Amino acid sequence: MEPTAHSQQEAPTPSSTETAEDLAFKLNIAVREGNIEGVLELLEKGADVNSKAGSGWTPLQSAVQANDEDLVQLLLDRGADPHARKDNGGTAFTEAASAGNVTVLQMLLDLGLDINDHDDNGFTAFMEAAWYGKEEALKFLYSKGAKVNLRREVSQEKMKLHKGGATALMDACRKGRLSVVKTLVQEMGADVNICDNKDRNALIYALKEGCAKETYQSGVSISRFLLGSGVDVNSKDECGKTALILAVEIQSLDLVEALLEKGEIDIDDADEEGNTALMVAVEKNDYKIAELLCKKGARTDVGSLITVANRNRAHDMAGLLRQFNARFVPETLKDWEPNSRRWRDQLKTLYKIYRPMIGKLKMFQYIQQRIQNTSQGGIYLGIYGGTEVAVRISRNIEGEKEKRFFEQCRNCECLLKLFQFEKERGYMYLCFPLWEKNLEEHLQEPEGQMSYKDALRMIFQAVRELHSLGFAYQDLHPSNFLIDLGGQIYLADFDNKRKLIEGKKEPVNSDLEALGKLVLYVLAGGRKPLQQVSTEDLAADSPDYPEALDLVSCLVSHDERGLEGLSKHPYFWSKQTRFSFLKSVWNKIKDFPKQDQEAVFQAPNTTETFPYPSWTKEIDKFVLNIMENPRTGRQFKYRNDVTNLLRLIRNLDEHPDGRISNRIGDHAEYFLKLFPALTIYVYNSLRQNPKYSHFCRH
Template identity: 45%
Template sequence: MEANNSNSQQRPIFSSAPKVECHLLIQAVKEGDITQVRQLLEKGADVNVRGEGGWTPLHNAVKKVSKDIVQLLLDKGADPHIKKDNGATPFIVAGIVGNVELLQLFLSKGANINEYDNHGFTAFMEAACYGRVKALRFLFENGADVNLGRQTSEEQRKLGKGGNTALMDAARQGHVEALKILLEEMGADVNARDNMGRNALIHSFLDPKNKNVKAIIRILLCHGADVNVRGEKGKTPLILAVEKEDVELVQIMLEQDGIDFNDMDNDGKTALWFAVEKDQFDIAQLLCEKRVNTNCGELIDIAERNYNGNMVQLLRYYGANENSYLPLAAYEPKSQRWRDPLMHLYRIKRDMIGKLKIFIQEEYKVAETSEGGVYLGFYDGKEAAVKRFREDSKRAQQEMDCILHCQKNSNLVMFYGRESKDNCLYLCFSLCERTLEEHVTTRALENEDFQNIFESLFKAVQELHRHDYLHQDLHPGNILIDSEGKVHLADFDKSEKLNENRHKIKDDLETLGRLVLYVVQLGKDPFFKIQGQSIREVIDACINEEIKDLVQNLLMPGTQYQNLLSKMLSHPFFWNCNIRYRFLRDVGNESDIKRRNYESEILKALNCTDVFAEWTKKIDEHIMKKMNSFYKKKPMYCYKNEVGDLLKFIRNIGEHINEEQNKKMKLKIGEPAQYFQKMFPDLVIYVYKKLRNTVYEKHFPSVNST
């Protein structure tokens, strides 16, 4: 993204005005002396003179919130788009100080709402960083991208810098009110990742001065933050909580559903290891009471070195051994599918290849590849799927390049590490149970299963594209399901770096569209057959209107293809029953619909169909009669067989169904959300398509609502 002032001409650094006057001009601005500012300008002082760090009089006036001086400088020719040495414009500085009037002024002068400095900070991000709530709301209302990640140079991205969102900034700095507004009013993505793969939950731990860390973490968890995300050195939120040596914080994390108490960081250390190493008995006791693995290192030795007899006693009570190795009989594979060969491999003696234990025999082979096969293994003690290549393999290099840039993406199969020996390269990944092909052809899947598959798949491909990679080999055999039923994209040996050929993103999108059809058909037709069908054949084969619209958008993405997956993740296909019902009620609450204003754009759009021409006959006649009775004095307002009236009907039912006088109606209808979904299954997608790309998109739920 580029600010719209990219072509503006910067004034020369050197001025023809006396240097002393230029210096005095900046000083006068800092002191807020408008009289002296005016006098110096009249004497010829350069209005765009630069001080230390590239600070101009205008930047300083904005920093001081001297509105009169700002206006005077602009009237005297100050460049409203001028940048400091770090690339910050006066508009961005206005975001830091949080002054709405100044923000409005610079927008009127052509500032780009999402313009950013050399480090990728926008005015919106700065407002979040400093907790400027009024500015935050103003900028959002004027089009600031709430989920925009920090834009950085290619060199910085290679170092993992950038990608931070405003939500991460608010979380890191401990701004509780700003955080709530970003999540609850603006639909910020609670699990957006920066270029190191960290979400806002990880960021909340990073600043030791953050006094509101507990409040921030509670809010993020309440909004669905991923509790198993990883930060620097692979540390999880639970490990970071232990490192803070805060019992209450650890307790908060332990109460979260789905948290893996035994997750290790990149050095193989668990939360319990850190608790013992830091001599935190109360925290260690909390973890032990959760029945964490007590054989995750030489814990007893560490406790004894700390002269903590109570810790030693605690660890022994909960089964810790004197050394870090489990007895053979105690090992129980996590994988059920590969249980027996894993047990065999675990028990046999093999020379290690670095951290890898592997045996290249058929009984341990997971899958065939074009170069060397995939084998079971143990990498650093973890069950692994190991891809074997020649060390000089071009495909191995392509896979490594992609992995190293995108490995923090939780929707990709997790990369553990690499080893090499005897001209062979071993790439080690987390072990999964089955491919998508096996999953859809051997199980009875529900709509919720389809949603989970597509959400994970869309996010995986979206993250690849964000890191400027194409997958180019999307098919059911390269999509894996782990032991918990989570979906992960794998096999990047055909991946390609996006350079100028960004239009090739469409190739991945088109394949995704065909994969959607394959999954919802439960693999009825082989994927290669669907790949050979025309776009029209694929669309016509879709089982309902929602799937058809989803697939059609993927197959024919148009000019907005780079942001399409983000938009598709908010598609009605991913909405649950209650969200659908809320959407219909919100649209039905539009005043033009309630007043039946046939000249309005919304009714012109909605009523141009006969698909729902008999809707009043589908409703129980007693309910229809009851609802029309409210208009007995104005019969002209009784419900008509029009989409607008159907939406008004749904809205009115929702408003009044729980009133005492409507108990009989409630008994007949049951839960309105389920009732209307059953009666009019295609209504949501019809309304969605009619209102898409109009001002009424304001009623579309955000991604986080799903």
């Protein structure tokens, strides 16, 4: 191969005044201008082929954006990094999709780029091609394995703001690209009913796009296509507007007719401001749409319909409304203050706005009123006859099954119970007493923590009650435990994870193991995710540390006592109960012969040893001296074994001495802090010794 004229020249000597930044700046300009000779010259001067310009653009990304295949190949040959990212996380690959250049896409795929890689906003190359209407690139990416129904992945912070979750189909709808929409649905199997993180589906995107005059026709055309493709017409936008309300807003009579023909949409549904489709039609003075809605049975007794028509000087509209019995009755709401602190503002909003009632239930099925996500759908705020509730919506068949289960919980103290229910149009609305937060959320709060011991006591009781109904949970998670305003904890199974026990040990054992993990999670204050927490996350100086470790060990090992027995574990005892237990043991063995006293703590098949073999050196010398040399009675020399320690504890407390009390304060506090592992050692030694296990009862 003949050398080029350029390659025969000597490499230019870098100017002493040209810095790396200067060269990088010039290189990026040369790339953007498509100046290959200038690019070559700057690279030979030492310009960094992977240097970055504003917003993190590399020369390769700029060349891809410019659709310059020769320049792209040149930069790759000179070491350009195809994986380099801009400040927003985008790569040369996503830029190639935006440009629609199949040659460059193939070139980059050959270098090992992930076809489903995304930038910081969750955009993949496939989504970029849909957004910019690059149909050839879209088909190429699909043929290479791009995921059609991938939802936009975003950070946890953005997730909390309900951002992300959109698909390539939604992007095509948003940009009004009918041809791309048809290709995605008909040739690639795009799911028309996937929703983004604001619960909007493709139809909502198409209708909102139709609001702009320049894209009205494409928005309407795409909407009609989606209606013929089985799209769910009950999706709402982020303001609670239904597809019907949006169709009225863009004043498309055809779409309004098509939506109503579906027979699946509530004609009187309202948005977050309480506006129905008819109210919007009257406000826009669209007589034909208003007439159609009235004939289809839209309510005319809500809102200021005639007042709005008169304000618009729309005499025909006012006459139409009167023909359908419109009247204005100003709504006078009584003052109402919800009990909930967390959900107060949303409940007050729900109380004030117009909503079509479902029996005695008032609710709004949209994102701002949703309080929890489940695999079976969202849980929403509601007001049932003046009582604030949480509402679960199910199809009638599934709802009946759920209703029967929750009715079984009516006599359980720590299982969520059904408050009321309503049925309408094939759906069941199950209403539950409203909670403030779940256990996971509670543990993240900096203040207002309830006692961990009280929390775990209620958690254990909830699982025991579920087992008593013949079910095991199978998926115990902090978010499944709900806490009301008074601090009561309830277990809820909205994801329908429970399974019948039917005499099998495996489901129960699975719950015991999950409880062990949950105990660690709670005692660690929820600082780590449930699956990552371990015994290492517990504070070793906690007064309950030895008992907590033993409780977790018993749960994980499927202890024969089961949940009923473990609910009485020493972890749940108060300090005074533990101290009284230690005193009681000596009272029970004090009259035994010495060898029998020692045998009490020598359980067969155990390797556990007394944790304080030199306890006489650990105890306060002043206290020990008084106990060994009492003012009355004979002297006694205490030995370094468990029986002698129990004897001292019992004697000290039963025969108080002011000198000792002044020295150490509360006896229980002193001994449990000094010998924290004593209680669980004595308890387990007795429990594992069949002859003396009854001594464990307190």
